[in-house]
Amino acid sequence: MSETVDEDLYKRTLALLEPGDIELLGAVVHTDLGSEEDLEMQELTVDINEVISGRAGKGETYIYAGNDDTDFASNQFQGLTLDDEAFVWECQQLLRDGTFDLVFYYEANVDQDGLVSDLEALDRVDRVTPVP
Template identity: 80%
Template sequence: MSETVDDDLYKRTLALLEPGDIELVGAIIHTDLSGQEDLEMHELTVEINEVIADHAEKGETYIYAGNDTPDFASNQFQGLTLDDDAFVWECQQLLRNGTFDLVFYYEANVDQDALTADLEAVEHIDRVRPVP
């Protein structure tokens, strides 16, 4: 991925994290998965859900695809708690230069360095760029 495209994605991700009801941080996750590997992308999203949920310490989560609401875009997902549907994370899956990049954002109370290290250990993840 070119640095220009990566920098543009980074800046756009920063804009998503602007102050709101919840203080958020995020990560841009570059993968080696092509646009033809939808099943693998789904499996990777499930694995990332488990890693982020573990670091967020909010209990068991599920992935909400938003297919029943016009408020969600295609390839936009949320991790919500089983107990009370509380927000854990949100992501968008983007196809850039032939491979998927995932933009995740989540509450700022996680140890960003530890989360980044755990994400970088996941198969199919080439690089994680934390977004403060």
């Protein structure tokens, strides 16, 4: 992936974290998954859900795809708690230069360094760019 694309994606992700109702952090998960590996990309999203949910300490979560919600885009997902459907994370799956980059943002109450380390240990992850 070129540095220009990386920098653009980083800046776009940073813009999503601008102050709102809750303070957010983010991570761009760069993968080796190509466009024909969308099933593997979905499985990786499930694995990342478990990592972020565990680090956030919110209990069990499920992945909401928003297929019935006009406010959701294609390849946009949320991790919500089972108990009360509280926000844990949101993600967009982007195809860049032939491989998927998964952009996650989540509440800022997690240990960002520990989370990045856990994400980098997952299969199919090339590297993780923390934001900010």
